[in-house]
Amino acid sequence: MNVREKKLAKDGYHHGDLRAGLIEATRRLVEEKGPEKFSVSEACRLAGVSTAAPYKHFKDKNDMLVAMVIDGMDRLRGNMIAACAPLPPGSPDRVSALGREYIDFAIREHGVFRLKFGGFTDELDDPRLEAAGDETFGVVLEEVAACLGVRDVTADVRRRGFILWSFVHGLSFLLADPKLSAMGGDVDLDALLAELAVRVLSDAPG
Amino acid sequence: MNVREKKLAKDGYHHGDLRAGLIEATRRLVEEKGPEKFSVSEACRLAGVSTAAPYKHFKDKNDMLVAMVIDGMDRLRGNMIAACAPLPPGSPDRVSALGREYIDFAIREHGVFRLKFGGFTDELDDPRLEAAGDETFGVVLEEVAACLGVRDVTADVRRRGFILWSFVHGLSFLLADPKLSAMGGDVDLDALLAELAVRVLSDAPG
DNA sequence: CCGCATAAGTTAGAGCGTCTAACATATATA
DNA sequence: TATATATGTTAGACGCTCTAACTTATGCGG
Secondary structure, three states: OOOOOOOOOOOOOOOOOHHHHHHHHHHHHHHHHOHHHOOHHHHHHHHOOOOOHHHHOOOOHHHHHHHHHHHHHHHHHHHHHHHHOOOOOOOHHHHHHHHHHHHHHHHHOHHHHHHHHOOOOOOOOOHHHHHHHHHHHHHHHHHHHHHHOOOOOOHHHHHHHHHHHHHHHHHHHHHHOHHHHHHHOOOOHHHHHHHHHHHHHHOOOO | OOOOOOOOOOOOOOOOOHHHHHHHHHHHHHHHHOHHHOOHHHHHHHHOOOOOHHHHOOOOHHHHHHHHHHHHHHHHHHHHHHHHOOOOOOOHHHHHHHHHHHHHHHHHOHHHHHHHHOOOOOOOOOHHHHHHHHHHHHHHHHHHHHHHOOOOOOHHHHHHHHHHHHHHHHHHHHHHOHHHHHHHOOOOHHHHHHHHHHHHHHOOOO
16 A cells, blocks of 8 residues: 555444544644644544544544654654754854744644643643653753853753743744734844844843 | 621522622632632632523633733733832833832733733733733833833834834743742842933843 | 463444433523 | 514534443464
């Protein structure tokens, strides 16, 4: 059979890789209809299996969403690392590049972003997901430390990282929602991020 | 009958004010269990009516949530206006007070906040809700304009307001989630907001 | 290469939730 | 007082999640 194109539907009785197929179906549906409207049944239809099939691979609906979001977080972290790789180490440009990538992800994969950060934590509560988030924030903290010329993640590094994250996080939410982003008029995002990084990374430690 | 205490349950065949009772039940449940777990049935149980009763007052589940969130937005705007009323007009303190109130609301009424801003816009799409949001942002813009000594809401006012909002918005999300807020260590929120307001309102127009 | 344990599907159905239709009762007004 | 309307009720269709019991494919030891 043709392996070149990843398939969602199956050939015969067995699917091949239903777990991956369902994760992909979940991702598509979450992006198309939004996290709230996502249903396991629909993902099954997309994957071409019965509605009971997922439960051989996932504990429940939540577990399915968690698996998909973890995938997304890995993608986000990968993008972030790739984006600042070519830039000079220890420069604020690297930090703004991270922010830019974060915002782009929030816009491009809005459904995934909302699931991770929309305050669903109670629902989607899962140590694996939490770990994925910590790891991503760790990338930011490393860059912040480098900019400050510090070796380890001090309280000051953590504080500055958190402030940077807050701002970029808020921007992500507002920019990803057309109605809300319209309220700000035109914003030169790159300039804003550059200015932000320089300011937060050069001020006296608060 | 006793009118002093607003009731959720009814006395006889008719309820008295089921619409308000259901909105209150909705609010409680959304806060207790989270927006995702909210069900009309449970609100009915809380209000002591049959599961079909809400449909005499609301189009559907969404309409019920919208009504409840609009109530919340009115509360938020009221708090914001009240918080900056005693402060000297045109001072950045007024703007930080607005931000403080926004963050407090996000923490105190986290469920409502998530429904309005969690990116459910597609779902909860409703002109009344949008208007409530615009009106609240309008309060911010007025204060920003006053600080800048400008009469109307210019593009610069809008831009600065948007930046302030982004930051406070991001902080709200991170601080309202215990797991995420822990990542920032201890932050002196009031000092941060004060510094933010002064900076954004005194820099050269971008 | 066969037989069997197990992995990975299937169908059937319980149980809950949304929402509609048809009916019942209270309230308000002519 | 009669009646129209607003606001409740019950019954039930339909979709969703998830489990139980059954079926089919796969892979591995002899």
